[in-house]
Amino acid sequence: MMNVFQRGIRSIFRKPVKSILLLIVVVVISSFFMAGLAGQSANIKTQDATRQAVGATFRLEVNEMNSQKRGEEASKILGNKEGEYNGYVQKQMPDGAWLSTGDNSFYTIRQADVQKIAEVDGIEAYNLITVSTPVNPVNFKRIENPDVDQSSDLGGVNVRGNRIMEMDM
Known part of the structure; x- marks a missing residue:
């Protein structure tokens, strides 16, 4: 009686094309x-x-809506007088109209807020990154960056923050 392996080997030799295709x-x-x-x-x-x-x-x-709300609150605190409160500036124009603006500290994220969030358990580190801001160069010397295609920026400069937060401060 033949075992399974012997029958398999004989089948391979009897039908080689079928065996190769399989x-x-x-x-x-x-x-x-x-x-x-x-x-x-x-x-x-x-x-x-x-x-x-x-x-x-x-x-x-x-948050732009929050900026508007903070501006309204600062305006109420200042009342009908010129002044500055937490980066919000209020001036009266010669025609009697009021001009309200905010300086850079009013429109940026506060460092205290970032540090408060960083104290939450599970947050190991944080990094503040500023966004690219196009500016018109006045008395600037253009810096050529070999890693960036600057052919379409028409003489502008990109100002960018550092990935290492301490260098931005």
Whole structure:
């Protein structure tokens, strides 16, 4: 009586074309399966690396409605007189109309707010980044950046904060 292996070997030699086609099909299916596993593993590793690089982050932005509300509150505190309160400036024009503006400290995020949020458990570090601000150069010497295509900025300059917060202060 023949065992299973002997019958399998004899079948391979009796039908070589069928055996080769079957082997090719098995290899191709296995290759696709392994490629899928490799892609899934790479995707998971990429997600983990991205999550670690970004960290559990949040974005803190200036709220325009809050700025308006703070301006109204400062105006009430100042009343009908010229003055400055927490970065809000109020002046009376010669025609009697009131001019209200805010300086840079009024329209930016306060350092005290950032530090208060940073004290929350689970936040290891924070980083303040300023956004690109186009300016018209007056008595500036243009700085060429070899890493950036500056062909379309028409002589303007991009002012950008540092990723290291202490350098921005």
